[in-house]
Structures are given as C-alpha cells and as structure tokens.
Amino acid sequence: MSVLKKIGHQYFTASLLVCCTILFSAQTQIAREYQVKAVFLFNFSQFVEWPAQSFQDTNALVIGILGDDPFGAYLDEAVRGEEVNGHPLVVNRYKHIDDVKACHILFINAAETHQLKQVFANLKSRSILTVSDGTTSPNREA
Secondary structure, eight states, X not given: OHHHHHHHHHHHHHHHHHHHHHHHHHHHHHHHHHHHHXXXXXXXXHHXXXXXXGGSSOSSEEEEEXXXXXXXXXXXXXXXXXXXXXXXXXXXXXXXXXXXXXXXXXXXXXXXXXXXXXXXXXXXXXOOEEEEOOSXXXXXXX
16 A cells, blocks of 8 residues: 555656646746847837927836736846937836826736727827737727
8 A cells, every 4th residue: 555655646746746847837938928028128119219209207218017017027127227319218117097107118918908998098199109918909899
C-alpha cells in the first residue's frame, strides 16, 4: 500500500509541477505582450505631431491609460527620462473618461471598449490619439 501512496504522491507532484509551469508560461507570455505594447505606445509618440494648443495645460507629452493598467511598470520604464520634441513623457492612469484632462495618447483597456461611444464623445475635438487592444469598434454594439 505504501508503494501506491508513493506513486500517487509522485503523480500528484508531477501534475502540480506541470500546471504551475503552464500557468507561469501563460503569465510570462502576457507580460511580454504588454512589454511590447508599451514600446509601441512610446514609439507612437515619436511619429505623431500634436497642435501647439494641445500643450497649453502641460508641457509634458502624456500617455494615459483608461481603465485597469495591463502594463504594470513596463510603460513607465519605457518612457522614463524620454522626451519628444522637448516634451518629457509621463504616464497617467484614469479610472473614468471624465478624469482625462491633458492627454496626448490614450490607451483604452479592452475591458473599457463597451463604452467607446461615450469615450469618443468625451474626447471629441481634442487632439488625442486613441489606442486599444479591444475588438469592438465605436460604430458597433459591444
């Protein structure tokens, strides 16, 4: 009977190890995805020209995140110490669209795509580049 217990224990340990490895691998893949997306947001800032009046509230070029922040520290690390045309880059996080004031690039979390019509209505006539990893367009119902 002890041999069966030992085999069962080894099987359980091996199964647990496989599950943990798969879970860690998935988390690492997601982390890498957002590491790459953080660099893309930084690169967007270098290829877009904003009108001068978009800097009247702040000298900084603001990259905003609407909703939960999937980047962790990656986006902060990507822009730390960087400038674009003399404007230092900063990252701001917003829980609600009404909180967005001075912003130049706004990343809209996929979980916030249900309210794209409201987001775009709020940002109307403002010079903000919007970026999202959601699959819903503002012209389609979520």
